[in-house]
Amino acid sequence: MIDDLARLTPDLASLGWDAELATWAAEAMAGADHEPADAVPGRIAQVSRGYSLVFTGADAVLAASASIRSQAEVDPATGDFAVVVDDGPGDGADDGPVLAAIAPRRSALMRRAAGRVPEPQVLAANIDDVFVMHGLDRDLNIRRIERQLVVAWQSGAEPIVVLTKADASEDVEAAVASVREVAPGVEVLAVSTVSGRGLDRIAERVAPGRTVAMLGLSGIGKSTLVNALTDGIVQRTGEVRASDGRGRHTTVTRDLIPVPDGGFMIDTPGIREIGLWQAYEGLDRTFPEIAGEVPQCRFADCEHRSEPGCAVQAAVADGLIPQRRLEHWRDLQAELALQEEQLEEFARRSESRDRAEAERRRDDERSNTRRRSRSDQRRKRRGGGRR
Numbered sequence: 085m086i087d088d089l090a091r092l093t094p095d096l097a098s099l100g101w102d103a104e105l106a107t108w109a110a111e112a113m114a115g116a117d118h119e120p121a122d123a124v125p126g127r128i129a130q131v132s133r134g135y136s137l138v139f140t141g142a143d144a145v146l147a148a149s150a151s152i153r154s155q156a157e158v159d160p161a162t163g164d165f166a167v168v169v170d171d172g173p174g175d176g177a178d179d180g181p182v183l184a185a186i187a188p189r190r191s192a193l194m195r196r197a198a199g200r201v202p203e204p205q206v207l208a209a210n211i212d213d214v215f216v217m218h219g220l221d222r223d224l225n226i227r228r229i230e231r232q233l234v235v236a237w238q239s240g241a242e243p244i245v246v247l248t249k250a251d252a253s254e255d256v257e258a259a260v261a262s263v264r265e266v267a268p269g270v271e272v273l274a275v276s277t278v279s280g281r282g283l284d285r286i287a288e289r290v291a292p293g294r295t296v297a298m299l300g301l302s303g304i305g306k307s308t309l310v311n312a313l314t315d316g317i318v319q320r321t322g323e324v325r326a327s328d329g330r331g332r333h334t335t336v337t338r339d340l341i342p343v344p345d346g347g348f349m350i351d352t353p354g355i356r357e358i359g360l361w362q363a364y365e366g367l368d369r370t371f372p373e374i375a376g377e378v379p380q381c382r383f384a385d386c387e388h389r390s391e392p393g394c395a396v397q398a399a400v401a402d403g404l405i406p407q408r409r410l411e412h413w414r415d416l417q418a419e420l421a422l423q424e425e426q427l428e429e430f431a432r433r434s435e436s437r438d439r440a441e442a443e444r445r446r447d448d449e450r451s452n453t454r455r456r457s458r459s460d461q462r463r464k465r466r467g468g469g470r471r
């Protein structure tokens with residue numbers, strides 16, 4: 085909802101624009117053919133097809149971002165710091181603001197994009213925390229939480245598990261305890277927008293200068309949480325279907341929402357199963373008790389099944405690693421290994437495509453040269469060139 089978002093225009097400093105970004109922008113725009121005054125710094129609040137809504141401090145502008153995409157540089161993402169160039173009207177073509185450059189990301193929440201081709205999609209950029217969210221109005225799905233934690237850790241931000249709808253659970257403490265068991269080193273917080281439980285703590289995490297991204301199924305109350313913190317209806321929220329308890333994907337864009345007297349929340353559409361993107365580090369952070377044993381195995385290529393001297397299996401036998409955790413870790417590891425194979429396969433294929441293309445171009449070039457020299461000879465025979 086661009087109109088609603090565009091009403092909110094935080095100033096540049098509270099957007100997170102700092103000296104380092106100013107230096108980057110000056111370098112990025114050096115030598116560009118426009119008046120320096122026409123280049124405006126900002127932060128991307130929402131991305132839609134071909135356009136990005138950018139908070140520039142004074143304003144919220146809709147900047148064309150198609151050219152950045154076509155140059156195969158980076159796809160703009162919500163939370164990106166950027167430079168917008170607006171030459172103003174009157175110079176003919178290409179009027180209107182254009183996204184000219186995107187700053188290197190300090191952190192990025194990424195998933196594998198839908199589709200056959202292995203490629204990443206950035207869900208949110210330059211974030212400090214990721215809220216891994218789960219509704220307490222339904223059974224806990226521990227595997228889902230672990231998968232989301234891998235993605236969250238991999239982003240470079242800090243994950244926090246936020247269990248929503250605490251008012252709808254009969255035993256909140258038991259749920260919190262069982263999530264704590266699978267989230268070592270991660271804060272686990274139960275909240276309710278109905279009773280107000282946990283909202284103070286959420287507000288602390290979204291302190292000024294901080295940006296939080298939210299991850300979770302449709303209908304678990306992401307947008308409702310945003311509204312609770314912005315004390316106004318900013319985000320549209322939706323009912324959950326009574327038949328199967330599923331949300332209806334009320335939020336359809338990824339939005340950077342300023343919290344009054346605070347930082348930013350990035351609301352996202354619900355994701356059912358988030359695909360991992362090159363997340364070995366996130367996997368290690370999520371399963372530290374396993375990652376810690378792997379280097380102690382006797383064989384470097386140990387698969388931790390029945391090899392002699394396997395430290396992981398020894399830890400399982402000692403009850404230090406639950407069998408279930410090991411199995412999930414293995415599944416996730418296999419998913420990442422398969423992705424690597426697919427990436428190599430794609431690289432090989434596009435390499436041979438490039439080679440074939442280059443060969444064809446060389447052939448074309450050769451036959452052009454032959455044609456040219458034949459016509460040169462004809463011209464010579466007729467006595468003289470074009471001149």
Ligand SMILES: Nc1nc2c(ncn2[C@@H]2O[C@H](COP(=O)(O)OP(=O)(O)OP(=O)(O)O)[C@@H](O)[C@H]2O)c(=O)[nH]1
Pocket residue numbers: 248249250251252275276277278279301302303304305306307308309320321322323324331332333334335336352353354355
């Ligand atoms: N009981 C209870 N219901 C809640 C709470 N928070 C949200 N809800 C309800 O859950 C439903 C879905 O909330 P949304 O905020 O739209 O969910 P969402 O995660 O943004 O969903 P998508 O935008 O589809 O991804 C709404 O009917 C909310 O009123 C809560 O703390 N307690």
Ligand SMILES: [Mg+2]
Pocket residue numbers: 306307308319320321334335351352353
């Ligand atoms: Mg929503």
Ligand SMILES: [Zn+2]
Pocket residue numbers: 378381382386387388389391393394395396397
């Ligand atoms: Zn082993």
